[in-house]
Amino acid sequence: MRVFKLMGVDTVFLTNAAGGLNQDYKVGDVMILKDHINMPGFAGTNPLAGPNDERFGVRFPPMSDAYDRELRRLARAAAADLGYDDFLREGVYCVLGGPAFETIAECRMLQQLGADAVGMSTVHEVLVARHSGLRCFALSLITNRAVMDYESRETANHEEVLETGRRRAQQLQELVSTMVARMESHNNNNNKTC
Numbered sequence: 001m002r003v004f005k006l007m008g009v010d011t012v013f014l015t016n017a018a019g020g021l022n023q024d025y026k027v028g029d030v031m032i033l034k035d036h037i038n039m040p041g042f043a044g045t046n047p048l049a050g051p052n053d054e055r056f057g058v059r060f061p062p063m064s065d066a067y068d069r070e071l072r073r074l075a076r077a078a079a080a081d082l083g084y085d086d087f088l089r090e091g092v093y094c095v096l097g098g099p100a101f102e103t104i105a106e107c108r109m110l111q112q113l114g115a116d117a118v119g120m121s122t123v124h125e126v127l128v129a130r131h132s133g134l135r136c137f138a139l140s141l142i143t144n145r146a147v148m149d150y151e152s153r154e155t156a157n158h159e160e161v162l163e164t165g166r167r168r169a170q171q172l173q174e175l176v177s178t179m180v181a182r183m184e185s186h187n188n189n190n191n192k193t194c
């Protein structure tokens, strides 16, 4: 993220595979991140720990505005125009350390804490990106449903994650490229009027 910042990048798009905790979510849904829960952060694991490099950002950066409101609006509009409303969601992503998938008790707890999806990435990058003042937009592909029921015989597995990724890859590419094209056209129009 810091190399991007030094290269003059101002906006980053992040994607991940995640387990669906929200009981309304289906495998194959695409969730716009509106917020996150940094579970490793509760135990003191944060990429911003240690001496602060003032060249990039302040010691105590806010995170209440981590996921850019305007980019989220753009994503919803692009998804509607592409006919993706059926599988588009917006919710809270919770990061855990991995690499083990969650226990049933952990999934139940995370759902009660307000998480809609659980994964192993993205939040660390967003923390560093926001510290550097980069605008962030992130999507989770719900690749599997978190197991919440002791009667269930299902288990999370990486094969299902990869398979769901393959199934939605084309539409995710379409969504991101539509957003980028609209951002470029917006920027070009603004430059003309300046």
Ligand SMILES: O=P(O)(O)O[C@@H]1C[C@H](O)[C@@H](CO)O1
Pocket: 015, 016, 017, 018, 098, 119, 120, 121, 122, 157, 158, 161
């Ligand atoms: O997109 P990420 O890397 O967060 O994907 C998660 C974490 C593991 O790479 C994988 C586990 O199936 O999904």
Ligand SMILES: Nc1nc2[nH]cnc2c(=O)[nH]1
Pocket: 017, 018, 019, 020, 096, 098, 100, 101, 102, 118, 119, 120, 143, 144, 145, 146, 156, 161
């Ligand atoms: N932690 C976690 N990461 C995932 N990545 C894809 N699915 C999952 C999941 O169920 N849990």
